[in-house]
Amino acid sequence: MGPKVKFTREQIIDAAFEIAQTEGIDGITMRKIAEKMGSSVAPIYVNFKSVDKLNEALIEKVISISRQLLMEENTGNPFRDIGNASLRFAMEYSVIFRDLVLKSGKYMRDYDEKIMPALIEEMQKDPELKGFTVDDLKTILLKMRIFQLGLSMMAANSFLPKEYSKQDMRDILSSTADDVIMSAKRKGFYNEEKSDS
Amino acid sequence: MGPKVKFTREQIIDAAFEIAQTEGIDGITMRKIAEKMGSSVAPIYVNFKSVDKLNEALIEKVISISRQLLMEENTGNPFRDIGNASLRFAMEYSVIFRDLVLKSGKYMRDYDEKIMPALIEEMQKDPELKGFTVDDLKTILLKMRIFQLGLSMMAANSFLPKEYSKQDMRDILSSTADDVIMSAKRKGFYNEEKSDS
DNA sequence: ACTCATATATAACATGTGTTATTTTACATT
DNA sequence: AATGTAAAATAACACATGTTATATATGAGT
Numbered sequence: 001m002g003p004k005v006k007f008t009r010e011q012i013i014d015a016a017f018e019i020a021q022t023e024g025i026d027g028i029t030m031r032k033i034a035e036k037m038g039s040s041v042a043p044i045y046v047n048f049k050s051v052d053k054l055n056e057a058l059i060e061k062v063i064s065i066s067r068q069l070l071m072e073e074n075t076g077n078p079f080r081d082i083g084n085a086s087l088r089f090a091m092e093y094s095v096i097f098r099d100l101v102l103k104s105g106k107y108m109r110d111y112d113e114k115i116m117p118a119l120i121e122e123m124q125k126d127p128e129l130k131g132f133t134v135d136d137l138k139t140i141l142l143k144m145r146i147f148q149l150g151l152s153m154m155a156a157n158s159f160l161p162k163e164y165s166k167q168d169m170r171d172i173l174s175s176t177a178d179d180v181i182m183s184a185k186r187k188g189f190y191n192e193e194k195s196d197s
Numbered sequence: 198m199g200p201k202v203k204f205t206r207e208q209i210i211d212a213a214f215e216i217a218q219t220e221g222i223d224g225i226t227m228r229k230i231a232e233k234m235g236s237s238v239a240p241i242y243v244n245f246k247s248v249d250k251l252n253e254a255l256i257e258k259v260i261s262i263s264r265q266l267l268m269e270e271n272t273g274n275p276f277r278d279i280g281n282a283s284l285r286f287a288m289e290y291s292v293i294f295r296d297l298v299l300k301s302g303k304y305m306r307d308y309d310e311k312i313m314p315a316l317i318e319e320m321q322k323d324p325e326l327k328g329f330t331v332d333d334l335k336t337i338l339l340k341m342r343i344f345q346l347g348l349s350m351m352a353a354n355s356f357l358p359k360e361y362s363k364q365d366m367r368d369i370l371s372s373t374a375d376d377v378i379m380s381a382k383r384k385g386f387y388n389e390e391k392s393d394s
Numbered sequence: 395a396c397t398c399a400t401a402t403a404t405a406a407c408a409t410g411t412g413t414t415a416t417t418t419t420a421c422a423t424t
Numbered sequence: 425a426a427t428g429t430a431a432a433a434t435a436a437c438a439c440a441t442g443t444t445a446t447a448t449a450t451g452a453g454t
């Protein structure tokens with residue numbers, strides 16, 4: 001064998017992640033990664049065939065972080081947890097979040113489509129959402145995913161009012177969830193009344 | 198004087214706009230613009246001191262287009278019109294919209310802060326929004342701006358369900374506006390009842 | 395101690411970019 | 425028609441980047 005490995009695949013991804021966090025995904029270059037590690041570019045090319053492959057690996061890491069945040073957010077109310085976890089991710093890794101929405105659109109789309117059915121199932125177990133049809137739940141979920149993305153983008157781009165705190169964001173997310181669910185319930189009640197008469 | 202001007206400032210901006218529409222704002226280069234016009238880079242530097250100045254001019258054009266779309270959307274309900282105009286812009290110029298939200302965050306922030314008071318004033322005239330306090334209106338407007346941004350980002354990145362049409366987008370925007378306003382009214386009524394008792 | 399596989403370093407190449415210096419061209423003024 | 429001004433073309437420079445070819449260093453197995 002040869003000499004000891006001084007720069008592992010993980011270290012490289014971590015260095016790339018740090019750069020992406022401050023300068024955006026486009027800010028990543030082979031030389032910057034090398035500089036951050038105190039190496040040359042050679043170890044990077046041993047671990048990754050090209051900068052594109054490296055970016056793929058980076059996105060996998062980001063996805064895994066977001067999944068971990070979701071695990072940590074378990075308050076017993078799965079529907080709300082997803083929104084809060086996504087929001088937390090957007091706030092803590094704002095630069096990467098922005099780029100992720102843009103660059104890896106295809107990846108996120110697939111990811112979304114995969115977890116949608118599981119989400120609907122979780123929602124069906126939720127006492128707060130008792131009595132809704134699956135179509136109702138789909139509409140509610142879509143509305144909340146839209147709102148959550150908008151809120152995250154605003155947070156990531158500092159579009160929100162200056163004095164807006166993290167708690168304010170959680171509050172407005174929760175409040176809008178209330179609005180959507182409450183309105184859906186009222187519409188449901190109206191429909192029941194109509195079908196009863 | 199010298200020879201006739203063959204490439205005007207406007208033509209340059211238009212060429213840059215076309216490139217931005219297909220390749221994003223980062224896809225703009227001096228040479229690409231020149232190629233698209235069938236010229237060299239020289240005329241560009243006559244009109245713009247640097248690529249940054251050119252980008253500023255491009256953003257001005259984008260803003261003016263978005264303003265024009267807002268003019269066209271006049272249905273007599275100003276609160277709804279803004280959302281629909283923004284949505285239409287996001288759909289028709291999706292690539293540029295995405296980049297605009299990211300790149301010119303500061304510009305948009307200023308723009309937003311400028312029109313906010315005018316928007317609140319318009320909302321106060323809206324019969325649908327009778328009886329709300331200014332704080333209520335601010336919350337409603339913020340919620341709708343968040344939802345509108347989320348919906349626009351989803352549209353621009355094709356995150357929405359495949360079969361989703363433009364009309365579906367307008368509908369869900371309108372429906373969520375209903376939700377938010379209806380909930381705010383109910384909260385208001387509860388408060389009035391409480392203060393009456 | 396020697397050898398050799400291999401991790402790392404160094405340096406170069408190719409390409410794309412903004413920018414500028416220089417040259418060429420067109421046309422209004424004289 | 426001659427001339428000078430300004431527009432446009434050309435070409436070069438400086439720099440950053442991905443990638444690769446070559447050189448060096450290190451440590452395990454003999």
